[in-house]
Amino acid sequence: MSLFRKKDEPVAIIPDAEGMSVKSAIETRRSTRKYLDKAVPKDLIEEVLDAGRMAPSGGNSQTTRFIVITKRDVLEDLNKIVKDEFSKMSVKPGMYLPKVNAIMQSKAGTFRYDYHTPVLIVLANKKDYGNAMADSSCAAMNMLLRANELNMGACWVNQLHWLTDTDQLTKYMQKLGLEEDETITASVAFGYPDTKDGLPNRIPSRRKGNPVNWVE
């Protein structure tokens, strides 16, 4: 049965934990933007990583690289680079709103693109590969869903992708394993959600777009 029983208002389902169906994982996945300051065991990170690495890829190329960062100093350095780069930019008419926020908050010194996540998985792919974004998106999506299944919080954070052409970020990321012929395609924050019950928010959000045309 469709999630949308009445118009586009989704019906809230609170599923059980690991072992939930793919349908439940999809319908209840939400972005987590508040994390506990608590280290995530490596085997749990590997579960999510495996989900990303198992994603399909065009021509089975498997060129998406995963750079897993748990080192606090590195996460802080990346935040400084992000703030520094956005604070050099100016807001332009018609600019994508999240970018406007990034610029304004960076200039004010308050921007924290990664929500203090304890784990950041940066995805990269070949610069000259036509399916780079598509493949990395499949990988990121798999990781978001697996995180939900594991009762963990996750959020796609896109700022490193936006800044992938800046020298400062490129040089820094190359020290962490980014190859010269690669570009940052996405990144995923991952950690224990800072909520009352310790579970991620799973209330499906209303659909205001994603129109469907049936041709029958």
Ligand SMILES: Cc1cc2nc3c(=O)[nH]c(=O)nc-3n(C[C@H](O)[C@H](O)[C@H](O)COP(=O)(O)O)c2cc1C
């Ligand atoms: C390509 C892409 C980029 C995104 N970038 C960010 C981001 O930089 N920061 C953020 O907090 N959320 C980001 N998100 C998460 C979206 O804001 C979120 O999925 C959307 O608001 C719907 O909310 P939900 O994930 O809770 O269903 C991104 C999602 C996608 C697919």
